[in-house]
Amino acid sequence: MIGSHPHLSSAVYVGNGRSQPAAILEVADGELSKLNADQVIDAVWPLIEEVNSLSPSHGQLHKSHLIIADSSKRFLRTAKCTLRRRETAQLFESEMREVFEAPARTPNYGIHIDVALSDELQSFVRMVYQKATGCESLKLDEDIFLVGADSLNIQDAISDLKAAVFSPQICIDTSWINQKAVYANPTTLTMTRFLGSLGRPQVPAAPEQLAERQQFLQKVYEQFRQQFPGGLRIGIGETSAPTTVLLTGSTGNLGSYLLDALLRRSDINTVICLNRSKNAAERQMMSAAEKGLCMDFNRDRIIFMHADLSQPQFGLEQHDYEYILSRTTVIIHNQWPVNFNLPLSSFEPQLQGVVNLVKFAGEGVCSPRVFFVSSIAAVNNWRRQIHLDSPTYDIPERHFTDLLLASGGYGQSKAIAADLLYYASSQCGLRGAIVRLGQVAGASKCGGGVWNTNEWFPSLISTSQTMGVLPEMLPLLNEIDWIPVDSAAQVFVELALDSYTPSSTADPRQRNMALFNVANPNTIPWGNLIPAVQDSAQDGLKTVSFPEWLAMLESSMPVQSEKAFVTLPALKLLDFFRGLQEGEHEGAKQTLLQTEVTVRSSLCLAKMGAITKKMMTAWLERWKA
Missing domain, CATH: 3.40.50.720 (NAD(P)-binding Rossmann-like Domain)
Known part of the structure; x- marks a missing residue:
């Protein structure tokens, strides 16, 4: 669809298997070919925004992931002028590497905000959230995920907040400022309150807090329940009507x-x-x-x-x-x-x-x-x-x-x-x-x-293959149902x-x-499926305890680059895997x-057998393709 832009002769999507795609744009001969790369991107950006609106967040194109083909480096085509996409992508391998392996941006605000100064902190959080969403008119109580933010563009926001906040009273543990915290505090007001709480001594959650959460959830329920018309009655439909x-x-x-x-x-x-x-x-x-x-x-x-x-x-x-x-x-x-x-x-x-x-x-x-x-x-x-x-x-x-x-x-x-x-x-x-x-x-x-390779299990497998080790058990998830x-x-x-x-x-x-x-x-223990995973690995995979596997993953955290998230996708779900370990440590059991x-109500479910090694092997092969 992007290639249909009147000033482009073609476009190639690249980045299969990566957390975010990129596109190589070939500019058509004409006025646009005289512009520099940034000007070309600005010219075609309205069409890309339209395409992004129809795509899931992980499939959307960002300006940083657009490659403008140099006029001396044209796309490869067959004798019938059909685009040779694979060969063209290989032609731009160096440009793609530069995009996908670019290190995470280092914050350059050069300022420090005392979390006890709520007004200054709120102004700073709003500025960071405005940048993450591209919305200059962002309201204090506006959810950033409803105005364009996603898991990719909040990474810069996390880095900015970590680098800027401090407290003269206590040493702030900035590890609390993570993706989970941003998702839980998606407005300027809630994030300001959250950051402010980091400057105060932490206490365990009290029963009153659970009661408050229950009241909040009930309030949301009531907000929608009250919309049902008072006299609404739904009868029994005509059974002879075509389905x-x-x-x-x-x-x-x-x-x-x-x-x-x-x-x-x-x-x-x-x-x-x-x-x-x-x-x-x-x-x-x-x-x-x-x-x-x-x-x-x-x-x-x-x-x-x-x-x-x-x-x-x-x-x-x-x-x-x-x-x-x-x-x-x-x-x-x-x-x-x-x-x-x-x-x-x-x-x-x-x-x-x-x-x-x-x-x-x-x-x-x-x-x-x-x-x-x-x-x-x-x-x-x-x-x-x-x-x-x-x-x-x-x-x-x-x-x-x-x-x-x-x-x-x-x-x-x-x-x-x-x-x-x-x-x-x-x-x-x-x-x-x-x-x-x-x-x-x-x-x-x-x-x-x-x-879907973005889900927890495919991410675990891909990460394990990179690290060369596989967890021998899965806390709270070990019985495969x-x-x-x-x-x-x-x-x-x-x-x-x-x-x-x-x-x-x-x-x-x-x-x-x-x-x-x-x-x-019909369940099957995770250990029974491990051989299928090991057989699919070229260099083999040794098994380690889950705490060892998690520690190896956590040791990779300083590597903040696009390449790290591609080869170690479990980094994006680190809080999830930590939660499994913490839950088991606290005595929780798998449910x-x-x-x-x-x-008794479904013949298909009644006949269903447990997950097999053959299924596991097939999934592994499809992820490789």
């Missing part, structure tokens, strides 16, 4: 497999896909091709619509909204940013989307059922129940109202969404289910898509569409709002999702 599924987030990883599972069913009349991107159909086709999925996108059977669920009527034209109101019988709500670093405030548009979907179900001609993709993160703190006399470590197949069981902003948003749906079920008659997913792995079928993504999608579709046996009183679908746990019912009821 039309409204699927949100179909272009994502799980969404692509959900769509594939739906299209393979003969009892589905139409699938309506609501996505944030304007070019969803094109992206869906590319995703299906990459993953080896169904590509028969018959226009009579699948419809793509550009929608924003947080807006009234999903931001659709009136005739489109009325069309889906008249047809939809089942809603599968999958669209949700999968980012475990973001604070709860960043998920408010998604919570608004849940409210709007409930209203939609109430207005729908067929009173559609709602099936929501939830997560184990919504109840992850169940493991904190270890103080009980007879603790149960496996998470039951039932709904919990204690929002403190959720971990992080992502889990909290999923928990609040589930509470909203349960309220709509009890008060308005909404029907459907909450489907709580555990760890979703790569596809089980050969030729399937690549397991992963479910392949294609199987997870099949299970979800079965739970949403297959009829239950009326004589089975245990089937939760007899209730208005059911709750299912979806994880692999698994109970699946007995769900197994």
